[in-house]
Amino acid sequence: MTDNLKRYRIILASGSPRRQELMKELGIQFETIVKDDVDETYPPTLNPKHVAEYIALQKSRAYAAEVMQGNTLVVTADTVVVCDTRIMGKPFNAKEAVSMLRTLSGKTHRVVSGVALTSADKQVSFSVKTKVTFRTLDDRDIRYYVEHFRPLDKAGAYGIQEWIGLVGIDHIEGSYHNVMGLPTQRLFAELRNF
């Protein structure tokens, strides 16, 4: 399916179990290498819709040594939640998680995943946007979710594939897997053309 990729050692530069699972389901052979020394800051004037791709490109810099080995292709990615032009990162604690979900309740927000594909002689980057609509959430549902699912590792304090996504989201426009962290259709097409 992806013969052009056989000559590459593919590295997924992400500790997210959702991204690892999605890459596996795409049928792509890869290994995971996660580095801690990644600069995830971005210029405050940057348009929120460009932030994820910017950070994905930033992350690729931490893998210069691997890329230099020649036949390596590094996949870096970042996902941000944009609500009312404000970027939501990961919540610091349960209280902030509750507050983020109250903000998202009853509204449509955007999820943008940015991806960079980097080899020794080439770099391709792109981002994909999905609109996500939460119905009005009961406060007891928000508290139940935060307590039982501890979404502190997730931008916007929710996983679309978890309980709150099943009971709270009745409408998306775009790619579902993009909200989980990887725009699988676009990624597969870009990898095949790489």
Next chain:
Amino acid sequence: MTDNLKRYRIILASGSPRRQELMKELGIQFETIVKDDVDETYPPTLNPKHVAEYIALQKSRAYAAEVMQGNTLVVTADTVVVCDTRIMGKPFNAKEAVSMLRTLSGKTHRVVSGVALTSADKQVSFSVKTKVTFRTLDDRDIRYYVEHFRPLDKAGAYGIQEWIGLVGIDHIEGSYHNVMGLPTQRLFAELRNF
């Protein structure tokens, strides 16, 4: 979360592992009872968008004995794929599966899941529609998918959560889980209000 349901024995009347998994993730206690003697025919003049709900209601008739036991709530469901006003059922064989996927390729179709909730003194039914867009599929991808995933148990010959969904679908409008077979958000709300 769903205190009103505690007085019911809930039966999910579906052999679909996807539906069973989604009900479990909703946090609902249930058992599964599947009957073979269900009439899945529908009047040929019925508008395609009403067919899934009609069949879900038909299916509930096969559970009359269980419902008569009083504290039982039966969940029946049906999912149809509607492409160009034509209903696609499950493919008979691999050849028909390939043909169905060729028809869906490069187009937007609708997936409608109908659900009926039935107890001794009450019946509620509803249906939910999701638009799904496939990019133009390579024939080698279609054949690879049909050969390796054998989608003969799936309306329209695909599972959105399987390989072909990840690489072929870049856009949906509506509920993702509805395409898998259950409109989880609506179902949860209807169960809570039952």
